[in-house]
Amino acid sequence: MIDVTLVAGKGDLERFIRLGPELQRGDPAYVAPLLMERRQALSPKHNPLFAQAEIAFFLARRDGRVVGRISAQADRRTGETGHFGLLAAEDDREVFAALFRAAENWLRERGRTRILGPFDLSINEEIGVLVDGFETPPMLLMPHNPPSLPARIEAEGYTKAKDVFAYLFDNSTRPAWARRVEKRPLPPGVTLRPLDWKRYEADLAAVVDIFNDAWSGNWNFLPLEGADLDAMAKSMKPLIVPDFVQIAEVNGEPAAFGICLPNLNEAIRDLSGSLVPLGWAKLLWRLKVKGVSTARIPLMGVRRSVAKGATGAFLPMIIMSRLGNEAAKKGIRHIEMSWILEDNAPMRHFGQTMAGDPYKTYRIYEKALRA
Structure with missing residues (x-):
């Protein structure tokens, strides 16, 4: 049985923050974010997004052990579209299904008919799921995830909304x-x-x-x-x-x-x-x-x-x-230019001229939320 609950109190929030690094500890390309920075980014006191959006953090547990996390954001500026983010979980379909069910239901209750993400926590912060370029570490403010994550998201009915690219050129x-x-x-x-x-x-x-x-x-x-x-x-x-x-x-x-x-x-x-x-x-x-x-x-x-x-x-x-x-x-010696929308032809041409093909691709997913 998977039990998904809202984060309640500092202890839960600390478990939420630390779960991602714990799950990816064995990945040689992963870089753990600074805990201090994550605490500030997820704090209503320090992140002004909380004044624009309702935000919920969820933890999934199996037999009392934390096995997954997800956030849901209902930004009043985005109409009927809600967001998800900060997704991390053990590679288990039941865990992902339970997490998405909780986030989707929370957004439905707030009148959202579409879900888009991941945004950690907004489109002006970290966005997307890495789908190509797993062998190299991420640059600052860019995500890194296990190669299995895109398939787990797609298994829950999500489809590609947009790809964004990163270009790396030799300086x-x-x-x-x-x-x-x-x-x-x-x-x-x-x-x-x-x-x-x-x-x-x-x-x-x-x-x-x-x-x-x-x-x-x-x-x-x-x-x-x-x-x-x-x-x-x-x-x-x-x-x-x-x-x-x-x-x-x-x-x-x-x-x-x-x-x-x-x-x-x-x-x-x-x-x-x-x-x-x-x-x-x-x-x-x-x-x-x-x-x-x-x-x-x-x-x-x-x-x-x-x-x-x-x-x-x-x-x-x-x-x-x-x-x-x-x-x-x-x-x-090396500079990354990111992120570049897949349909931004001028900037993609610019990146191609400077660096050749993209060296990393990130994907944003969407899904209709039916009543």
Whole structure:
């Protein structure tokens, strides 16, 4: 018998958080997230998503032993579509069936007629299930799961809603495309500058404003605003390198940006999620002194008013070239660009030009919730 219950209290929440790392401990490519970060991400006090959505966490037990977990999110901005996420369980169909039944019933009770996921916990956080590229570790804020997970989800009646891709390019030598871009003068009226540390909040607000405009037509887009911006500013600050944030201005107005983040997962890979007793010292040494050799570009955007012209087509290339150049100075040898929607033809072409075929594929699933 599988018993599924709502998480109740700090003890249950700690079991919920620790289950994922426990189940994947034997996977050499898996990187356990920092427990401190997970506690904050799943806390209404620290994650502004809780002000926009009802969120439930479920634990599955067999004979009193925790064997699975799932979350369900009813975001008031997503209409009749509910979300699931944070899925992890022993490889047992009965466990998965019980978890999905609990999440689906909870969403039905809140008037949701469709379920989409996984989103951990929103589309602006970790998304998708890894379906290709299991042999290499995930970059920061990217999921990693057992190869059996997609089939378990599909067995519960879920079908593909969308694939997203990750591209990995070699930053150890300047590629031909970058050398060509660097030889071209900037278009008239265009300037490119790094983030100004003295104006961190203002510059990040400009970046988010561009992001909300550039991505507004994207599939299932949810804007970043208000408390979302404050939370992002606080969480990203320890990882920000000013030269790794490039802002393009057109006639003095911010029009495009790109953000490259050092790969935190490389620095924490052997810490098993804990920063005590020596984890803090190791993490600070690796990030601030030794440095890491990998990084990820999670965000890039061009204002729609600029994107359609020749200048708009050129801005992502010059931003990417500048980010790669600055990253190389810090010893970054490989950079991941993710995630890229399968139907975003311009960005897929851009990724293909820089890196070849995607090296990882993630899938988002959907299912109709019938009464």
